Amino acid sequence: MVELKNVSVKYPSGVEALKNVNLTINDGDFAFVVGSSGAGKSTLIKLILREIEATKGTVIVNGFNLSKLKRDKIPKLRRTIGVVFQDFRLIPNMTVYENIAFVLRVIDAPLKYIRKRVPYVISLVGLQHKVHSYPDELSGGEQQRVALARALVNDPQLIIADEPTGNIDPELSYEIVELLKGINNCGTTILMVTHEHDLVRHFGGRIISINSGSVVFDEIIGGNDEIK
């Protein structure tokens, strides 16, 4: 669960990226966060990942009160969140298997579990045949699926997808969102930042629109796939 109460973020440059934001994303939600460039979407993600701190207000993520969270506890928070970035951010000198297994290494998971869990997650994103490939040997869509597998391998409570379809072909974009929807159906909360309105219209669901640092729209709308 993500809860923002009267949250404002002001950067040292004086730019006020978020202004008195109140937002609750419940467990099991699937929410699209939309908004133009500079609206405050990235700031929202940085805030949830505790990359930055709120200047004002309270942020609670998966039970962690971020304004009271000590620096050495940040890794613990991040282990409850899976992140998918627009530019994939895979470690280039690790294979598909190693990139995904790395998340489990970080939490000191037993080797037996890693050997069982990683192939399973790879099969979920349909990349069984690319297990030993390196990121630069994969297409954009495949890299994003690896990033997705990495995000869900440790069974996080929340997955944040920051423009996950921004660097891939439009037809693959639908595939990625379908995958996210599938993960969401299993109970994981998904927060997807995007500026692709076609995608949002197609899938529908909860739409949070941010403009100039404020939440200007937060409603559930029906998608085209539902209408069909």
Place this chain on the structure above:
Amino acid sequence: MRLNSVKYLFKQGTRNIAYNKLMAFASFCVLLVSLLLVGFSLLFYVNINLLVADIEAKNEVIVFLDEDTSDERINSINKSLKAMENIDTVVFYSKEEAFAHLKASMADSEVLFDSMGDDNPLVDSFKIRIKDINFTDETVSEIEKLDNILSIRAPLEFVDILTGLKRVISIISVSIIIALIIVSMVIISNTTKASVFARRKEISIMKYVGATNAFIRIPFFVEGMLTGILSGVAATLTTWFGYDALVRVLTQDNDILKIFGTGSLVPFKDLALSVAVSYMVAGAVLGAIGCVISTRKHLKV
């Protein structure tokens, strides 16, 4: 942390060297050059000290005794000299030995010695080696207080020059070594910073998936340490061949060292173990610390 995880992190460290070959090679070269610069400076210092010690050892104080000093008194003076703190060795040199030596050294003047017959104009003496030449003055004063001392011949001016020379050499050598260490540290730090900067994205990804700082640093630590040890091994081999070649040139071909009044440099085999250990420990410490410190900035994600 599970043993399996520790093994994994060490394996990652060694793999990183292979993956980041170019940067690892740059770090290796910088460490190697730094170790060699400091190492050769230290070897130079060790040899200069040996040279000075050699000259110091040749320094001799001669104590002449009064004519007709009794054997009993000679024994007593011998004991007193040996009891003095700053005296290393005491050798009695009888007037007969001295006369025979004089005759042998002046073989051309046989006529002169023949005219003297058995009349020996020389006196008994003691040849003394001083432990610390800095206190020659004090030791001479102490000897002068003994009875039956005719005179003392001590190279006080030479001692002054040697002591001054030693001090200057020490100051220059230590200053050069310190300067080289500082320059090396700066170069090493910049190289590791560049190496870590190239991998800042990798570090940020690790942070996003919840890796602790220690988890991220250990492979860097291992990588830096291994690069340092490899530099240490290479520095030892280079020093070994370089130093041996230098010793060969200076001792066999040109006899340059004889100009300085010494026969040889310290052989490498006498220093091999300490040189190898110092190089490897210094390499490992510098490499590891350099890598770990350089990651700090990028860990604030």
